[in-house]
Amino acid sequence: MSSPAEYYNSLPPISKAYGTLCLLATTAFQLGLLNPKFTALHFGLIFKRFQVWRLFTNFFFLGKFSINFGIRLLMIARYGVQLENGPFQRRTADFLWMMIFGALTLLVLSAIPIFYSSFLGISLVFMLLYVWSREFPTAQINIYGLVTLKAFYLPWAMLALDVIFGSPLVPDLLGILAGHLYYFLTVLHPLAGGKNILKTPFWVQRLVSRWRIGAPPIQRAAVPDDRGTSGAFRGRSYRLNG
Numbered sequence: 001m002s003s004p005a006e007y008y009n010s011l012p013p014i015s016k017a018y019g020t021l022c023l024l025a026t027t028a029f030q031l032g033l034l035n036p037k038f039t040a041l042h043f044g045l046i047f048k049r050f051q052v053w054r055l056f057t058n059f060f061f062l063g064k065f066s067i068n069f070g071i072r073l074l075m076i077a078r079y080g081v082q083l084e085n086g087p088f089q090r091r092t093a094d095f096l097w098m099m100i101f102g103a104l105t106l107l108v109l110s111a112i113p114i115f116y117s118s119f120l121g122i123s124l125v126f127m128l129l130y131v132w133s134r135e136f137p138t139a140q141i142n143i144y145g146l147v148t149l150k151a152f153y154l155p156w157a158m159l160a161l162d163v164i165f166g167s168p169l170v171p172d173l174l175g176i177l178a179g180h181l182y183y184f185l186t187v188l189h190p191l192a193g194g195k196n197i198l199k200t201p202f203w204v205q206r207l208v209s210r211w212r213i214g215a216p217p218i219q220r221a222a223v224p225d226d227r228g229t230s231g232a233f234r235g236r237s238y239r240l241n242g
Helices: 004-010 013-030 043-048 054-060 067-085 092-110 121-135 151-164 170-191 202-210
Strands: 140-143 147-150
Touching: 013 054, 013 067, 013 092, 043 054, 054 121, 067 092, 067 121, 092 121, 092 170, 092 202, 121 151, 121 170, 140 151, 147 151, 151 170
Parallel strands: none
Antiparallel strands: 140 147
16 A cells, blocks of 8 residues: 555646645645635736736635535545546646636636636636546446446536535536536537647647656657658547547
């Protein structure tokens, strides 16, 4: 059995970094070292006082230490890690771009008054859960030992449980919307014959490569075309249950 340190070191880089930042933010809050109001999303302060850090810091606070906080952190450790080690294995730049796209989508949605949320971390975690449920739709999930269902329905079951226990509906719903938009643009639309208009930008690939984040991608060999000449490999990136 591996030690906690060995388990932590074995985690893929993006999920590990995001989970660690969320844990540190809540720990700092509990110790009185961080006042969440200085990290919350506030568009007035962002545009009038140029407090641009709020566009980033609001994603790292999942609330005070509680059962709900523990569940969100476990969701990163399970579903984020399984995504990064499965469909996104050796595709660290693609996984990072998914997180960036999700964050940007949530910021845009939160600018709509009925969808506004001061902290979008829970929504970003829920986006990971939704994408995972689409990549592993037939996996069997047991919820609190009470009911077993397919992973495809897990986001909706978690949303229903949050409503039952009095948690806000909007953060979970935003995560589902952002996750579905990403999955539609990168998987469903290309499978229907459309172009993948959400390819990972070159600057994200360069960032990952420059800082040597994660394992390097597998280099695909050139394959000969019908005329016997060598052509670059063209095909959609590997996805489970795509």
